[in-house]
Amino acid sequence: MPPLSAGTDAVSVVGLEHAGATILTPAVLGSIQLTDLLAWVSIAAFFVALLLRWRGALESARYLATSAWIAFGSFWLSMVPYYYYEMQSPLQTVLALAALPLCAYTGYLLWDGRDSLFVLTKAIAFMGLIYLPVETIPVFRAWLIETTAAQTHFAMELLGHSPGLSEGANGYMSRFDFDPNETVTGRTTYIILACTGIGSMAIFGGLIASVKAPLRRKATAFALAIGVIWFLNLIRNVFIGLASPWGWFQQEWLVSFMTTYMGAEESRVSFLVAHNYIAQSLSVVALVGITYAIVKIVPEVLAPLEEVLFVLTGTEYDLFDALDKEHVRADGGPDHEQ
Template sequence: MPSALTDLFAWAVVASFAVAAAAEWRARATGGSTRLARLLGAGAFLAFGGFWLVLFPHFAFTQKSYVEGVLSLAAVPASVYAAWLLYGGRDTLFVLGRAIAAMGFVYLPFETIPAISAFGLELPAPKRLLIETVAAQTGTAISLLGYTPELLRGPNGYWSTYLFVTPTGHRLTFTVLLACTGLGSMAIFVGLAAAVRAPLGRKLRAIAVAVPIIWALNIVRTTFIGIAFGKQYLQVFPEVVLTLFGASDPYKVSFFLSDRVISQVLAVVALIGVTYLVLRELPEVLTVIEDVLYMVTDEEYDLARELDLPREPASGSERGAD
């Protein structure tokens, strides 16, 4: 489970990207060199790689998520390579750095800010508000499909756990966590929109396209997982599944297949689709995607031509090193 130290590390990484972005902005505004900004940005990417290395055991062994485990481990060398490229003069990576900073400022308050007592009022933590909202909407969707699990307080005290009882009387609980809210995916697109240099209207339209779609698809996902696990609908090859996930509880088979396999794979497909819709409104995001593809393949791409999207002129701050 990520700890307070991990949260502090995350804020430090986000702050380092923000400092690099400020240094780049100042250099461009004054006509100076971006050398210091590139050095700060490279350091931020190295710290970012260290952050994912710290999280890898949590995803791979605690959460038993192959998809998230592989992605977090792959992010380590990718971050190191990005640091090397940015320091060497690939200034387009400043956009990715700004995006990571913005994503962090969206996501981390929900993860790290506790309830606040002020002026005689008890304000619930943003995390609780989000989790209980998603849990309530998931429960509504489950009930519309004819199932009636009991809503309980979860381990964290939130009203976010649903109790299913099997025909044999076995009790199964399905709990909505922050990772189940779609916040991470929404933060990605908000961060990308915030990072690129484009008119505010098009940025807001891109966010208005991405966020509602992700929210709706996430409710579908949590509903599917809840029903598939609660009703044990995916008890397929239990011995093989339990062996692959290093588990022994046969009732977890449907959960592993519905969440760790089917939902996470489909989530990647959904993100690709949402990305294409966002690009129709905000083609400047192509800069980030092309940089990521370059880091993976070591080849330059012109995705605007491949996807038949308009190519917005590059900002002077991302054209190259001095």
């Protein structure tokens, strides 16, 4: 297919980045946007609620945790415009829209006395504690983005592509510097924080940290999750980073469908298909697989997962029994490790 006309600024984001007031940006004193504030307030409130519960102030802990869950849902709701208009991602848009009612319902269940939800609250708190500092402290953010970009570029070189790296729109050396006159679409991509896998790492880190289990097993599970996520994320970045400039999905019927019904720019079709549909769908499969592997090592994480299922379905599930696991409890119950 002949190259599509596009200038050197035709760049797609491999993940998530600046979008005005609807996206998390590096926070500095006196310059904290609404999304930053909602995220930090909700995570801090989660931890304070857990502290209150630990000190025996159960009723106060329930009320505060309920408010924290609502704030957390509001944070995700504030991300909807970005997912819909900028990223054009149906999956992320739907999940962000669903977050507020689900979080509000979780808070209601806690307020109504379902104290087992505190383990899920603890998991979310630790997820935020892992993710937010990386998101909001510039030095950590820059290191993670540029390291991921360098590793992705090295993997591209192994496949015979060596575009070089230049400064992306986010100000980091993270842009794959393909010549727009030599590629099919004239576009390229640059790495941002969501491309580093830190979100998935925070999810599993929070789950593992939230339960009581021997440190050796928890460390093993965490190392496994981080290693697998890093490797799969590298493959994902290379796939999207090559599919976009070389137009792997610029087939005529796809271009027609995406431009007519999805409002996509013609030259962005290959990026959107690779990123929003193929990569995101496979990411869900990967998360399920990693979860199963982690459960084999730390079955205690089934407890917060049971609470997630109850919130989603209103039905009690015994995952320990379903997966033939000895019923070890996240609150430090029986653990007969040999």
